[in-house]
Amino acid sequence: MxxxxxxxxxxxxxxxxxxxxxxxxxxxxxxxxxxxxxxxxxxxxxxxxxxxxxxxxxxxxxxxxxxxxxxxxxxxxxxxxxxxxxxxxxxxxxxxxxxxxxxxxxxxxxxxxxxxxxxxxxxxxxxxxxxxxxxxxxxxxxxxxxxxxxxxxxxxxxxxxxxxxxxxxxxxxxxxxxxxxxxxxxxxxMPAGPWMYPEDQLSDISDRLMAAEITREKLFLRLHQELPYSLTVETESWKRTKKKELRIEQVIYIERDSQKALVLGRGGHTIKAVGQTAREEMETLFGEKIHLFLFVKVRANWTDDPARFREMGLQPE
Ligand SMILES: Nc1nc2c(ncn2[C@@H]2O[C@H](COP(=O)(O)OP(=O)(O)O)[C@@H](O)[C@H]2O)c(=O)[nH]1
Ligand SMILES: [Mg+2]
CATH class of the missing domain: 3.40.50.300 (P-loop containing nucleotide triphosphate hydrolases)
Known part of the structure; x- marks a missing residue:
């Protein structure tokens, strides 16, 4: 047994x-x-x-x-x-x-x-x-x-x-x-039955996705009223450096070019602060040193494009 x-x-x-x-x-x-x-x-x-x-x-x-x-x-x-x-x-x-x-x-x-x-x-x-x-x-x-x-x-x-x-x-x-x-x-x-998840598993989302969610949270917390509704974050690259340290690249997608200034902040101040707090939280969560790189890109009209929802985990199973 x-x-x-x-x-x-x-x-x-x-x-x-x-x-x-x-x-x-x-x-x-x-x-x-x-x-x-x-x-x-x-x-x-x-x-x-x-x-x-x-x-x-x-x-x-x-x-x-x-x-x-x-x-x-x-x-x-x-x-x-x-x-x-x-x-x-x-x-x-x-x-x-x-x-x-x-x-x-x-x-x-x-x-x-x-x-x-x-x-x-x-x-x-x-x-x-x-x-x-x-x-x-x-x-x-x-x-x-x-x-x-x-x-x-x-x-x-x-x-x-x-x-x-x-x-x-x-x-x-x-x-x-x-x-x-x-x-x-x-x-x-709870009904009698075997456990569905290993004892030490806390969630069903991958580390890559969790890392993207952390950055999105920091952006939401930082961009108060002016938050672009459509803003989304994707982890595009997850690699080890030569020193075996974790290097994560993420893209912050916005819908219009005019939103870029908002996300970057004056002199890149906002994105820098977001990157730092996100990195610190990831380091605590994953228990290791992390190099985090954030990029901002425009992806027009995606909020009306159901094909994109799948990437967000919003497609029915
Ligand atoms: N004072 C207080 N604030 C709470 C409590 N639970 C949640 N909040 C706050 O309510 C807001 C929304 O919480 P969140 O969990 O994101 O709500 P969700 O949208 O239903 O998932 C956040 O600012 C939380 O800190 C609570 O028990 N007491
Ligand atoms: Mg919620």
Missing amino acids: TLSDNPNRQCGFVAVIGAPNAGKSTFVNQMVGAKVSIVTQKVQTTRRRIRGVALKDGAQIVYVDTPGIFKPRRKLDEAMVSAAWDGATNVDVLLLVVDAPSYYSHLADDRPGAASERAASNTNLIIDGLKKENRKAILVLNKIDLIPSQHLLTLIEHFNETDLFDETFMISAEKGMGTEDLEAYLAAR
């Missing part, structure tokens, strides 16, 4: 869906105990499905982080949203993560901000989608570090009326509050 045939083992999938910015990726990283999915304060940071693997009480829990679900406007939006819904199929548990403070301000505030309104309407869009498919889910009210508990009660009452949720958990994914109870609950719900 091999290790993975151990009859006491359990393994299953937990899909994590929600509006953009609800904290899905933060949650998955918290559960895995390592950063497998990039996180920023911007909506639409996660563009593809990413699996994060965690072990709890003999159960291997495979979390499926998904792009946010929202009302799509462009083809890239549509591809991301359908990747999110695809991620929610064939799983053992479906978690709906809700940004509790912003949903509360939509419910109760006289003048909720535009971002809260958008987040709440996207959450409602998902609830309608689940109802249509007759699916049950677990409600995860997130960011409870930012909301008084009596507001949480209002939210729970509101969501209970949907009749959609088997269970409700209140957590702060960022602070790790309430996550242990949820983890224990999920572990208990």
Whole structure:
């Protein structure tokens, strides 16, 4: 009998869906105990499905982080949203993560901000989608570090009326509050069966892709309001130098020449800072010295070109 045939083992999938910015990726990283999915304060940071693997009480829990679900406007939006819904199929548990403070301000505030309104309407869009498919889910009210508990009660009452949720958990994914109870609950719900991934594997994305995601995160964090929506990063070369050190070349794709100045920054300041922080994070992640080279190239109209989505992992399997 091999290790993975151990009859006491359990393994299953937990899909994590929600509006953009609800904290899905933060949650998955918290559960895995390592950063497998990039996180920023911007909506639409996660563009593809990413699996994060965690072990709890003999159960291997495979979390499926998904792009946010929202009302799509462009083809890239549509591809991301359908990747999110695809991620929610064939799983053992479906978690709906809700940004509790912003949903509360939509419910109760006289003048909720535009971002809260958008987040709440996207959450409602998902609830309608689940109802249509007759699916049950677990409600995860997130960011409870930012909301008084009596507001949480209002939210729970509101969501209970949907009749959609088997269970409700209140957590702060960022602070790790309430996550242990949820983890224990999920572990208990995983079906008996062999583990799908080796014990030390934390995610299903390759090092090359992870390296590209790290650089994209640093760009997202750096380019505030002026961030080109279409910006993408690809790892084009991954080689060893003569001294056996890792040399990574990446291309930052933008859609218009005019965006180049933005990404480079004055005197190349922005791209230099991005390169440095990205390199440092890669060195920690991969545990070795890295030489990182970033290039900026224009690739026109790719956000409307479905052929490109495959490269981003956005093609249905
Ligand atoms: N205060 C607080 N912020 C959070 C929490 N969880 C996520 N965030 C923040 O919310 C933003 C969106 O998080 P992210 O995980 O990228 O959301 P996603 O789009 O649903 O994957 C980031 O700025 C996070 O730092 C939380 O529990 N508390
Ligand atoms: Mg995300």
